[in-house]
Amino acid sequence: MEELSSQVLNPDRLKALETWLHETGVKLTQVNGQRKYGGPPDDWRGAPPGPGCEVFINQIPRDVFEDQLIPLFLSVGPLWEFRLMMNFSGQNRGFAYAKYDSPALAAAAMRALNGYSLKPGARLSVRRSTEKRQICLGALPASTGREQLLQVLRELSEGVESVTLKTGPLEEGVSALVVYASHHAASMAKKVVVEAFKKRFGLVIAVKWQPTPRSQPDDPVRPPKAPTPLKPPRHPHLSQPPGFSRAVGGPCSVAPAAPGSRQVSQAPPVDAVKLLQGMCEVYGRGKPLYDLQYLHTGPDGFLYFGYRVYVPGLARPLTGMVQTLPGPRPEAIKDEACRAAAKQVLSVLYRA
Known part of the structure; x- marks a missing residue:
């Protein structure tokens, strides 16, 4: 019974959302499993935000909507965009993204709203968004050309910045690294390109996020300290790392023995x-x-x-x-x- 009741929409909350939209004139757009405000809003002035301006909001109660969330995050500063993830029942999926015009405002939102209580027993988790912008397409035909793929992707999705083909001994077939202008654009493309390639070309391709290495973790409460310069330990008998024979990172550091001389055993090369x-x-x-x-x-x-x-x-x-x-x-x-x-x-x- 609890599972069933959790799927029932709260009519009072829906009425409050409708009233708020009518009174404020805020426009929300439903797109592929999410409801979006802004991107940018009508009164926005200035360029789109750069990296580091978006926060990820988690642990949102399922009957909480934009009429409570948008004013809360606007209290920190102007929003360029707010996206609430939705399911088919009309409930939210428990998480959202808010994008500000600067990394400083995003950091302020994390400090002010992480742990904020919307209702008894419900505290928001607010941390920096990873903002992945790169996806990897796999299982592409061997005849795939970069310019051809770039043109197709720009027809199927928005915000494509670059395409790099990956071929060779380390790749199974042909794959491509696609860079988008924003995490939102990459996320939307990830949802549609598989089905679009199947319908348009009869091809079944693979799509996954390209990992983005990060040098330090996000912490909304205590921002990470600046890293101290990394200095390798000095070894009394090692002025530079030893070489190795097959890869051309440098020749093997052990010189060959002269003819007729006794072979002196050497320590194995360091990996x-x-x-x-x-x-x-x-x-x-x-x-x-x-x-x-x-x-x-x-x-x-x-x-x-x-x-x-x-x-x-x-x-x-x-x-x-x-x-x-x-x-x-x-x-x-x-x-x-x-x-x-x-x-x-x-x-x-x-x-x-």
Whole structure:
């Protein structure tokens, strides 16, 4: 009975919403499972907000609507947009997004409204929105071209900024990284492109969020402290990380023995990936994240990769290019490229 009663709409709350809309003239638009105010509102002046201006609101009672939520979040500052997630029954789904014109106002909303009590036993959770803007399309035809895909996506969805095709030994078939102008645009595209490709081209493709590495967690109550510069430990016998033989992050640091000389046993080379991870963990920063992209195969047979390595505690990723010899499996090639990238990153950090 409790489950059934939770699905029944509160007529008094619906009447209050209708009265508020009539008295204020606020316009709400129902779009794909959400009800939107603004984006921007009619009286907005200025450019659209940039990154860091949106907050995620959770634990909203199911019979609470915009007549209570929008004035509450407007009390902090002007709203560019407010989106309340809705289900087919007409109830809200318990969460919403509010976007302000500056990161400072978003931070103020988190401080003022996180834990705010709308009714006895119901306290809002307000924290920074992740604002993911990148989705990954998989299982695309081998003949897919970048310009062709870009044109199709712009017909099917709004806010497409760029498309990058991913092919090569580390990819199964052809996939694409699509960057949108906003989290809202990417979220809407994620809902419609699968069905649109099926109806228009008879293709079943895969769509998922592209992870966005973050260097520090969100905390609406206590903003994170600025990270202290990350300095690698100095080893008395290690002026730079050791090389390794297959990946061109640098040649192996062990010189070949001269003819006729006695072979001196050497310590096994240090795995640069483990060394970088251990260094980050020593400083309590977590684990580094690797983003590899196959570029091309050279005439000498080497595979060339671009990389971004997100080192916790650093404001920006470290980027570069490495090359490896082909391996027996895609996983082995990826591991080799990661080791080469880690070695280059360690070299940069040791020179810092």
